[in-house]
Amino acid sequence: MAKSSVSLTNQIKALQDQRRALLAKLRHGDPIVVGYVYDVMRRCGNPSCHCAAKPAHRQTLLIYVEKGRRRCKFIRGADAARIKQAWQRYRDCKKALHGFRALQKRELQILRAQIQARRISYE
Numbered sequence: 715m716a717k718s719s720v721s722l723t724n725q726i727k728a729l730q731d732q733r734r735a736l737l738a739k740l741r742h743g744d745p746i747v748v749g750y751v752y753d754v755m756r757r758c759g760n761p762s763c764h765c766a767a768k769p770a771h772r773q774t775l776l777i778y779v780e781k782g783r784r785r786c787k788f789i790r791g792a793d794a795a796r797i798k799q800a801w802q803r804y805r806d807c808k809k810a811l812h813g814f815r816a817l818q819k820r821e822l823q824i825l826r827a828q829i830q831a832r833r834i835s836y837e
């Protein structure tokens with residue numbers, strides 16, 4: 715086997731290791747919130763509260779799509795940390811999917827190079 719194709723094979727093996735690491739991230743199985751979660755400042759409605767001048771109560775908002783329609787929900791304070799963690803897992807999964815795409819692209823480049831390296835000329 716030519717030296718260049720050995721190193722290409724090692725590159726493929728390295729990519730497979732990276733793929734396994736990404737799969738492990740996707741496999742943990744903890745709950746996921748799909749959508750977008752962020753904090754907003756709100757008024758509580760009490761006219762004597764300091765928020766009457768400027769919205770001052772932090773509240774967590776969840777934006778998601780259900781049956782093709784965009785939905786919006788306020789998250790109770792007691793649930794905010796749990797929902798944010800579940801949303802972070804969603805972001806991690808999306809990042810892992812992007813990683814898979816990048817790995818696959820790299821793998822195809824290496825395989826194409828491997829094919830080209832085996833090319834012979836016939837005269």
Ligand SMILES: [Zn+2]
Nearest residue numbers: 757758763765
């Ligand atoms: Zn208030």
